[in-house]
Amino acid sequence: MSELSHPNSPFRVLPLARLGAGGRWRTEAMRSYGAPVLLWFTRGQGRITINGVTSGYGPHNCVYLPAGTMHGFEMNAQVAGTIIVFPQGSEVQLGLPQDAEHLRLRDADRQIDLSNLVDDLQREMERGAPRAERAMMCHAGLIAVWLERQIASMEDHDRRPKSGARLVNAYTALVEQDFHSVKTVRDYAAELGITPTHLSRVCNNACGRPASAILQDRIAYEARRLLTETRVPIKDIAASLGFASAAYFTRSFQKQTGLTPSAFRKQG
Template structure:
């Protein structure tokens, strides 16, 4: 397979500073942009989790081909692998946090702990949250504390940074739940998260809701009703959306042909892939690719 054209950054490759921590980075947004904006405003991926809070400024932020207008006290959460880019003015302020998949594993002894938070679902719209006014000060204070502890004697304060970051996640999670129109039983959330995790693992080889239902030990009707109830979509739609998203990500790679992408995604032939892509995106793969590269020159 051809190498991916869109850059993938880890924490060390972004910081490029001697002795940089490969599991965690915290910075003020203005400082971060001053150091790295020249290459990070182009579409790229991360190998780490990414948190971005704006407290001042204007511009746009695109995550997996969905563009959001930046607003003060808007917070963004991204998981490894998502494609994003930003275009900001010169008066930005806020905070940025990067942490690896390993950052919490030894601390929590739970490899799927991040899955409990809806904003780390990997769905662009679910990872963007406008903070209510009563959370502005508390959120900023938590991030200020993280900056303080991460900036001095890192080894002695690593656990404090983890606790503060978890406190932030739990605070946002509670706010989301409190502002939701309905309370969702934990059992349903666990099942939905399990389904999404399976899709992320198997979307290339498993396309039928029945096969996922078997893996989850539920009936296809139960799985479909769960998705309709919580998301207003069918189980089949979630699977197709994940395949379409990966197709779009791969199409950003100018070195891969459409035929290679169709093969990578396990389509029977190129024409079937073209029909699938046009049906669910409204344009052909070649049209999408041309539009993407025109917009990101």
């Protein structure tokens, strides 16, 4: 079961610190979730990478990520906040944004409004009263309206990505779609109509890592997730991630983490 799943509710509301409990890879490695999420940072600061583009975050930053958005963020002991996981497939019903959004709330009233909306949703989920799911959808709808209003108030030039960022966004979207395959950076670059060298250059400019590191990081996260959250045999994990053999997967995984897949599964 995923660290963000909940057996009795289509919603999940939990402290950000819970995500970091399993180690830095739980937050910093490139990953995505199958449901839309909202990150509400209330204390601390660090860097967050969304669709291959890195920027800083600090207190009172709100980040909305549609389902399938590749991301990772630094998480230390000073960082506090909340993550909301919306129900899978609820984007249209709730009117959630179609694109990832990073909002820096400098106005105290906006900060209080969002905190109250998050608290109301969490309270309803914890009460478990009759018709709680319907009530939670109503609270989530209010959060969606709040997001829509904040986005509408932003200037177009504040939201328009630069050409390099658009290219990295396209690359990470392809990786998210096909990282289970045997595709290499050269294959992705060809699909984008550019050279591997140019692709790595724009990735380095956008997030400080080459295209190959983004791809390897995404595969490594998925491998670690499957090893800790499932009992799928290691040879089947290797095959599902496009490795030619379990031995090749073991060598690659050990190079990335310092542990064999078996050892990593045991310690998890």
